[in-house]
Amino acid sequence: xxxxxxxxxxxxxxxxxxxxxxxxxxxxxxxxxxxxxxxxxxxxxxxxxxxxxxxxxxxxxxxxxxxxxxxxxxxxxxxxxxxxxxxxxxxxxxxxxxxxxxxxxxxxxxxxxxxxxxxxxxxxxxxxxxxxxxxxxxxxxxxxxxxxxxxxxxxxxxxxxxxxxxxxxxxxxxxxxxxxxxxxxxxxxxxxxxxxxxxxxxxxxxxxxxxxxxxxxxxxxxxxxxxxxxxxxxxxxxxxxxxxxxxxxxxxxxxxxxxxxxxxxxxxxxxxxxxxxxxxxxxxxxxxxxxxxxxxxxxxxxxxxxxxxxxxxxxxxxxxxxxxxxxxxxxxxxxxxxxxxxxxxxxxxxxxxxxxxxxxxxxxxxxxxxxxxxxxxxxxxxxxxxxxxxxxxxxxxxxxxxxxxxxxxxxxxxxxxxxxxxxxxxxxxxxxxxxxxxxxxxxxxxxxxxxxxxxxxxxxxxxxxxxxxxxxxxxxxxxxxxxxxxxxxxxxxxxxxxxxxxxxxxxxxxxxxxxxxxxxxxxxxxxxxxxxxxxxxxxxxxxxxxxxxxxxxxxxxxxxxxxxxxxxxxxxxxxxxxxxxxxxxxxxxxxxxxxxxxx
Numbered sequence: 001x002x003x004x005x006x007x008x009x010x011x012x013x014x015x016x017x018x019x020x021x022x023x024x025x026x027x028x029x030x031x032x033x034x035x036x037x038x039x040x041x042x043x044x045x046x047x048x049x050x051x052x053x054x055x056x057x058x059x060x061x062x063x064x065x066x067x068x069x070x071x072x073x074x075x076x077x078x079x080x081x082x083x084x085x086x087x088x089x090x091x092x093x094x095x096x097x098x099x100x101x102x103x104x105x106x107x108x109x110x111x112x113x114x115x116x117x118x119x120x121x122x123x124x125x126x127x128x129x130x131x132x133x134x135x136x137x138x139x140x141x142x143x144x145x146x147x148x149x150x151x152x153x154x155x156x157x158x159x160x161x162x163x164x165x166x167x168x169x170x171x172x173x174x175x176x177x178x179x180x181x182x183x184x185x186x187x188x189x190x191x192x193x194x195x196x197x198x199x200x201x202x203x204x205x206x207x208x209x210x211x212x213x214x215x216x217x218x219x220x221x222x223x224x225x226x227x228x229x230x231x232x233x234x235x236x237x238x239x240x241x242x243x244x245x246x247x248x249x250x251x252x253x254x255x256x257x258x259x260x261x262x263x264x265x266x267x268x269x270x271x272x273x274x275x276x277x278x279x280x281x282x283x284x285x286x287x288x289x290x291x292x293x294x295x296x297x298x299x300x301x302x303x304x305x306x307x308x309x310x311x312x313x314x315x316x317x318x319x320x321x322x323x324x325x326x327x328x329x330x331x332x333x334x335x336x337x338x339x340x341x342x343x344x345x346x347x348x349x350x351x352x353x354x355x356x357x358x359x360x361x362x363x364x365x366x367x368x369x370x371x372x373x374x375x376x377x378x379x380x381x382x383x384x385x386x387x388x389x390x391x392x393x394x395x396x397x398x399x400x401x402x403x404x405x406x407x408x409x410x411x412x413x414x415x416x417x418x419x420x421x422x423x424x425x426x427x428x429x430x431x432x433x434x435x436x437x438x439x440x441x442x443x444x445x446x447x448x449x450x451x452x453x454x455x456x457x458x459x460x461x462x463x464x465x466x467x468x469x470x471x472x473x474x475x476x477x478x479x480x481x482x483x484x485x486x487x488x489x490x491x492x493x494x495x496x497x498x499x500x501x502x503x504x505x506x507x508x509x510x511x512x513x514x515x516x517x518x519x520x521x522x523x524x525x526x527x528x529x530x531x532x533x534x535x536x537x538x539x540x541x542x543x544x545x546x547x548x549x550x551x552x553x554x555x556x557x558x559x560x561x562x563x564x565x566x567x568x569x570x571x572x573x574x575x576x577x578x579x580x581x582x583x584x585x586x587x588x589x590x591x592x593x594x595x596x597x598x599x
Contacts, residue, residue, distance in 0.1 A: 055109035082262035094420030170196030215287035243287025249326025333382025348377025358388035430478030445473025450489030545579035553599035
């Protein structure tokens with residue numbers, strides 16, 4: 001009997017010890033977010049403090065959008081961001097810290113202090129409403145700890161309001177987004193209440209309103225355009241459509257297939273838009289219409305995980321039914337640009353987005369990287385060595401802080417794996433302007449096209465802040481003294497080509513001083529052509545420039561009588577560049593007329 005009692009006690013003790021080894025330790029982690037409440041225009045850092053860790057312990061931070069505002073992470077709420085961070089750890093490339101990847105700035109063991117960029121640099125972080133940060137242990141050493149983060153609406157005197165409907169019923173807990181101007185930058189977002197109502201205070205401007213909800217899509221052709229004057233409240237209802245076919249897949253590390261959660265993506269098909277976030281296991285899904293759908297990934301999420309974003313993502317065909325198992329692969333950055341961004345007096349520019357694109361080689365650009373300058377103006381942008389050459393610069397066009405400046409620019413460089421390339425950037429205040437109006441060949445103003453310039457000043461290349469022509473075709477570039485070459489930009493959204501137009505005669509050379517010259521420009525339909533700058537090189541040779549669409553086939557003809565029907569061919573060719581110089585070696589006549597035909 002005594003033996004039996006002794007065996008039972010030993011068994012219970014062993015079972016207890018074994019259970020303690022298997023079970024996670026008691027919740028010992030602490031977590032706080034500072035500030036815990038801020039307005040949606042707050043430009044400062046968001047500081048996360050994590051305590052109660054074992055030395056060098058890794059953790060995972062997640063950010064959820066609490067769409068129903070109950071202060072709890074409910075099933076199905078959006079994982080807006082997630083990243084791993086290690087006690088005492090930082091992401092290094094070439095011995096330099098990749099400042100985009102959150103790292104521990106607390107020298108003490110057992111604690112992590114890290115700072116996230118301001119709300120404007122993290123798309124969606126400024127959605128008005130409650131957000132919940134969560135810290136968890138990958139090894140389940142402690143139970144997850146949550147910290148609330150409330151984003152309030154800055155008290156502008158004007159606002160947009162209305163109600164969102166889905167299948168005729170009010171759509172609660174739905175995201176409403178304001179975008180400045182047509183195709184302009186993101187300006188803010190909020191969440192509808194239980195009755196589908198929304199209200200968002202905004203600065204005076206013209207906005208397009210968009211709406212997003214899981215498994216629905218929105219017809220942007222029906223998006224209201226609101227001119228928001230001072231003190232005005234504009235009311236517009238918005239309408240969603242339930243998707244009928246599922247599109248699903250996952251985001252993965254291109255090397256080890258690790259899941260990448262918290263990536264924010266837009267799916268679009270013509271005017272139809274849908275959004276999705278990848279879950280913690282990397283998966284995403286969206287219910288859409290039967291059509292051909294493309295992806296766009298916001299670069300800030302991959303950058304905070306140390307990845308570059310592919311420029312070309314798959315186009316998916318849902319016309320015959322659901323599409324599953326789509327894999328989006330993201331390579332990890334293995335090289336980096338870094339440096340400091342200051343003005344001519346050495347004062348830093350904080351919170352500025354830097355973009356990097358691979359721009360050389362024989363094919364199109366393949367990848368892009370992104371970074372944000374810190375409070376002291378230091379920045380880093382991870383890129384992928386072994387592709388094309390890379391070009392890195394601040395994104396000045398959507399940054400009000402850089403308005404009326406010119407910015408030092410650099411040539412593209414080829415980076416080796418493991419290389420960190422130092423590239424400091426300086427901005428000079430503009431002292432003059434180049435302005436004018438852009439019209440098409442019929443005299444109509446051309447709105448929303450990009451325009452910019454460059455100059456070599458004091459041994460340094462400088463670029464203007466690129467601008468868009470306004471609704472009347474007007475533009476104005478801030479410049480300093482120097483010889484400026486100005487031209488239209490080639491970004492797809494803002495290009496002339498995207499509007500079926502081309503510039504035959506740029507780039508344009510403008511000298512400052514005199515200050516504030518006017519440069520009006522006429523542009524032409526795509527495929528247009530022109531001849532210019534005829535010059536007699538010898539008694540039998542004339543040179544002239546052909547301007548037109550690169551890659552288009554043309555025939556240059558000549559006659560000694562402009563009214564003649566007898567024209568001879570000088571050359572037939574595919575235009576390799578514009579302008580392109582052609583020589584007529586038979587030009588012995590005093591009078592000689594040329595014409596250009598598109599084949």
